[in-house]
Amino acid sequence: MDQNTYSPGLHKLVTLQVENIDLLMNSSSFIVFSEKVIQEFELEKVGIITHNFENNSFTIAICLKESHICIHTWPEFKQLTLDVYLCNYLQDNTQKVKSITNAFINYFNAVVLKDFEINR
Template structure:
Protein backbone atom coordinates (compact mmCIF):
# COMPACT_ATOMS: atom_id res chain seq x y z
CA UNK A 1 0.00 0.00 0.00
CA UNK A 2 1.32 3.43 -0.96
CA UNK A 3 0.78 6.19 1.58
CA UNK A 4 0.76 9.79 0.46
CA UNK A 5 1.87 12.42 2.91
CA UNK A 6 -0.41 15.39 3.08
CA UNK A 7 -0.14 18.41 5.34
CA UNK A 8 -3.46 20.27 5.60
CA UNK A 9 -1.65 23.57 6.17
CA UNK A 10 0.50 25.82 8.30
CA UNK A 11 -1.03 27.57 11.30
CA UNK A 12 0.92 30.47 12.87
CA UNK A 13 0.04 31.81 16.31
CA UNK A 14 1.79 34.96 17.44
CA UNK A 15 1.81 37.22 20.47
CA UNK A 16 3.21 40.61 19.57
CA UNK A 17 4.14 43.70 21.54
CA UNK A 18 3.82 47.17 20.04
CA UNK A 19 5.13 50.57 21.07
CA UNK A 20 2.32 52.63 19.57
CA UNK A 21 -0.90 51.47 21.23
CA UNK A 22 -3.12 53.63 19.01
CA UNK A 23 -2.73 51.01 16.26
CA UNK A 24 -4.31 48.51 18.67
CA UNK A 25 -7.47 50.62 18.95
CA UNK A 26 -8.25 51.31 15.29
CA UNK A 27 -9.93 48.23 13.88
CA UNK A 28 -10.76 49.98 10.59
CA UNK A 29 -7.03 50.36 9.84
CA UNK A 30 -6.42 46.66 10.48
CA UNK A 31 -9.32 45.76 8.19
CA UNK A 32 -8.01 48.01 5.39
CA UNK A 33 -4.49 46.58 5.72
CA UNK A 34 -5.87 43.03 5.74
CA UNK A 35 -7.96 43.70 2.63
CA UNK A 36 -4.75 44.74 0.85
CA UNK A 37 -2.99 41.57 2.00
CA UNK A 38 -5.90 39.44 0.81
CA UNK A 39 -5.51 40.97 -2.65
CA UNK A 40 -1.71 40.84 -2.57
CA UNK A 41 -1.69 37.11 -1.78
CA UNK A 42 -4.68 36.31 -4.01
CA UNK A 43 -6.83 34.96 -1.21
CA UNK A 44 -10.62 34.95 -1.15
CA UNK A 45 -12.53 36.50 1.75
CA UNK A 46 -15.83 34.79 2.53
CA UNK A 47 -16.76 36.75 5.66
CA UNK A 48 -15.61 39.03 8.46
CA UNK A 49 -16.68 39.61 12.03
CA UNK A 50 -15.53 42.72 13.92
CA UNK A 51 -16.09 43.64 17.54
CA UNK A 52 -14.82 46.87 19.10
CA UNK A 53 -14.72 46.86 22.90
CA UNK A 54 -15.41 49.76 25.29
CA UNK A 55 -11.67 50.43 25.72
CA UNK A 56 -11.32 50.52 21.89
CA UNK A 57 -9.51 47.19 21.73
CA UNK A 58 -10.89 44.90 19.06
CA UNK A 59 -11.26 41.33 17.93
CA UNK A 60 -11.61 40.45 14.27
CA UNK A 61 -12.05 37.15 12.47
CA UNK A 62 -11.62 37.12 8.71
CA UNK A 63 -12.89 33.91 7.17
CA UNK A 64 -11.11 32.98 3.99
CA UNK A 65 -11.88 30.34 1.40
CA UNK A 66 -8.39 29.11 2.31
CA UNK A 67 -9.11 29.34 6.11
CA UNK A 68 -8.72 32.41 8.38
CA UNK A 69 -6.93 35.39 9.93
CA UNK A 70 -7.84 36.40 13.49
CA UNK A 71 -6.63 39.13 15.83
CA UNK A 72 -7.28 40.19 19.41
CA UNK A 73 -5.77 43.41 20.79
CA UNK A 74 -4.92 44.47 24.34
CA UNK A 75 -3.84 48.14 24.23
CA UNK A 76 -3.61 48.22 28.04
CA UNK A 77 -0.76 45.68 27.75
CA UNK A 78 0.67 46.91 24.39
CA UNK A 79 -0.05 43.45 22.95
CA UNK A 80 -2.00 41.54 20.36
CA UNK A 81 -2.46 37.94 19.39
CA UNK A 82 -2.56 36.98 15.73
CA UNK A 83 -3.68 33.72 14.19
CA UNK A 84 -3.04 32.97 10.49
CA UNK A 85 -3.94 29.65 8.91
CA UNK A 86 -4.08 28.71 5.24
CA UNK A 87 -4.84 25.20 4.09
CA UNK A 88 -2.87 23.39 1.41
CA UNK A 89 -5.75 21.97 -0.60
CA UNK A 90 -4.33 22.64 -4.09
CA UNK A 91 -0.92 24.10 -3.25
CA UNK A 92 1.46 24.42 -0.31
CA UNK A 93 0.66 27.81 1.25
CA UNK A 94 3.24 27.61 4.05
CA UNK A 95 5.42 30.40 2.65
CA UNK A 96 2.35 32.60 2.18
CA UNK A 97 1.47 32.15 5.85
CA UNK A 98 4.98 33.19 6.88
CA UNK A 99 4.97 36.18 4.51
CA UNK A 100 1.54 37.34 5.71
CA UNK A 101 2.58 37.14 9.35
CA UNK A 102 5.78 39.07 8.55
CA UNK A 103 3.68 41.73 6.81
CA UNK A 104 1.57 42.06 9.97
CA UNK A 105 4.66 42.23 12.20
CA UNK A 106 5.95 45.08 10.03
CA UNK A 107 2.52 46.78 9.98
CA UNK A 108 2.43 46.84 13.78
CA UNK A 109 6.18 47.56 14.04
CA UNK A 110 6.01 44.81 16.62
CA UNK A 111 8.34 42.73 18.73
CA UNK A 112 7.60 39.02 18.73
CA UNK A 113 6.87 37.67 22.21
CA UNK A 114 5.64 34.24 21.12
CA UNK A 115 5.73 32.58 17.71
CA UNK A 116 4.30 29.11 17.17
CA UNK A 117 4.11 27.20 13.90
CA UNK A 118 1.80 24.23 13.77
CA UNK A 119 1.84 21.98 10.74
CA UNK A 120 -1.69 20.61 10.59
Protein backbone atom coordinates in the same frame (compact mmCIF):
# COMPACT_ATOMS: atom_id res chain seq x y z
CA MET B 1 2.00 0.38 3.78
CA ASP B 2 1.35 3.66 1.93
CA GLN B 3 1.58 6.79 4.00
CA ASN B 4 -0.48 9.80 3.10
CA THR B 5 1.93 12.72 2.48
CA TYR B 6 -0.83 15.33 2.35
CA SER B 7 -0.43 18.18 4.85
CA PRO B 8 -3.48 20.41 5.42
CA GLY B 9 -1.34 23.51 5.97
CA LEU B 10 0.67 25.75 8.26
CA HIS B 11 -1.00 27.47 11.20
CA LYS B 12 0.97 30.42 12.70
CA LEU B 13 0.12 31.82 16.11
CA VAL B 14 2.03 34.87 17.34
CA THR B 15 1.90 37.19 20.31
CA LEU B 16 3.25 40.64 19.54
CA GLN B 17 4.37 43.63 21.60
CA VAL B 18 3.36 46.96 20.02
CA GLU B 19 4.54 50.38 21.19
CA ASN B 20 1.98 52.39 19.19
CA ILE B 21 -1.22 51.52 21.03
CA ASP B 22 -3.28 53.52 18.52
CA LEU B 23 -2.79 50.59 16.14
CA LEU B 24 -4.23 48.28 18.78
CA MET B 25 -7.34 50.47 19.04
CA ASN B 26 -8.08 51.15 15.38
CA SER B 27 -9.96 48.21 13.90
CA SER B 28 -10.80 50.17 10.74
CA SER B 29 -7.14 50.67 9.81
CA PHE B 30 -6.43 47.01 10.52
CA ILE B 31 -9.26 45.99 8.18
CA VAL B 32 -7.99 48.30 5.40
CA PHE B 33 -4.50 46.83 5.74
CA SER B 34 -5.88 43.28 5.85
CA GLU B 35 -7.83 43.88 2.63
CA LYS B 36 -4.55 44.87 0.95
CA VAL B 37 -2.85 41.72 2.27
CA ILE B 38 -5.74 39.58 1.02
CA GLN B 39 -5.40 41.12 -2.46
CA GLU B 40 -1.60 40.94 -2.52
CA PHE B 41 -1.58 37.24 -1.64
CA GLU B 42 -4.54 36.43 -3.91
CA LEU B 43 -6.76 35.10 -1.14
CA GLU B 44 -10.54 34.96 -1.25
CA LYS B 45 -12.43 36.62 1.61
CA VAL B 46 -15.64 34.86 2.61
CA GLY B 47 -16.60 37.21 5.44
CA ILE B 48 -15.39 39.35 8.29
CA ILE B 49 -16.61 39.82 11.84
CA THR B 50 -15.44 42.71 14.03
CA HIS B 51 -16.07 43.38 17.68
CA ASN B 52 -14.85 46.61 19.30
CA PHE B 53 -14.65 46.58 23.08
CA GLU B 54 -15.33 49.44 25.52
CA ASN B 55 -11.59 50.15 25.87
CA ASN B 56 -11.27 50.33 22.05
CA SER B 57 -9.48 47.00 21.79
CA PHE B 58 -10.84 44.74 19.09
CA THR B 59 -11.29 41.20 17.90
CA ILE B 60 -11.53 40.48 14.20
CA ALA B 61 -12.05 37.19 12.41
CA ILE B 62 -11.54 37.15 8.66
CA CYS B 63 -12.92 33.99 7.15
CA LEU B 64 -11.13 33.03 3.95
CA LYS B 65 -11.90 30.39 1.36
CA GLU B 66 -8.42 29.14 2.28
CA SER B 67 -9.17 29.33 6.08
CA HIS B 68 -8.74 32.41 8.33
CA ILE B 69 -6.88 35.35 9.86
CA CYS B 70 -7.82 36.36 13.43
CA ILE B 71 -6.58 39.08 15.76
CA HIS B 72 -7.24 40.04 19.38
CA THR B 73 -5.74 43.26 20.78
CA TRP B 74 -4.92 44.34 24.34
CA PRO B 75 -3.85 48.01 24.27
CA GLU B 76 -3.58 48.07 28.06
CA PHE B 77 -0.75 45.51 27.75
CA LYS B 78 0.56 46.79 24.38
CA GLN B 79 -0.01 43.31 22.94
CA LEU B 80 -1.97 41.38 20.38
CA THR B 81 -2.38 37.81 19.31
CA LEU B 82 -2.55 36.93 15.63
CA ASP B 83 -3.62 33.66 14.08
CA VAL B 84 -2.98 32.92 10.37
CA TYR B 85 -3.95 29.61 8.79
CA LEU B 86 -4.18 28.71 5.10
CA CYS B 87 -5.14 25.25 3.94
CA ASN B 88 -3.05 23.46 1.33
CA TYR B 89 -5.86 22.14 -0.84
CA LEU B 90 -4.33 22.84 -4.26
CA GLN B 91 -0.88 24.18 -3.36
CA ASP B 92 1.59 24.44 -0.52
CA ASN B 93 0.80 27.75 1.25
CA THR B 94 3.53 27.46 3.90
CA GLN B 95 5.60 30.40 2.65
CA LYS B 96 2.47 32.47 2.06
CA VAL B 97 1.42 32.02 5.71
CA LYS B 98 4.88 33.11 6.88
CA SER B 99 4.86 36.13 4.55
CA ILE B 100 1.37 37.21 5.62
CA THR B 101 2.34 36.94 9.28
CA ASN B 102 5.45 39.04 8.60
CA ALA B 103 3.35 41.66 6.81
CA PHE B 104 1.23 42.07 9.95
CA ILE B 105 4.31 42.15 12.20
CA ASN B 106 5.67 44.98 10.01
CA TYR B 107 2.30 46.80 10.01
CA PHE B 108 2.38 46.90 13.81
CA ASN B 109 6.16 47.50 13.93
CA ALA B 110 5.99 44.79 16.56
CA VAL B 111 8.35 42.70 18.60
CA VAL B 112 7.52 38.99 18.51
CA LEU B 113 6.99 37.64 22.03
CA LYS B 114 5.72 34.19 21.07
CA ASP B 115 5.82 32.43 17.71
CA PHE B 116 4.24 29.03 17.20
CA GLU B 117 3.99 27.04 13.98
CA ILE B 118 1.69 24.08 13.74
CA ASN B 119 1.91 21.87 10.68
CA ARG B 120 -1.59 20.49 10.45
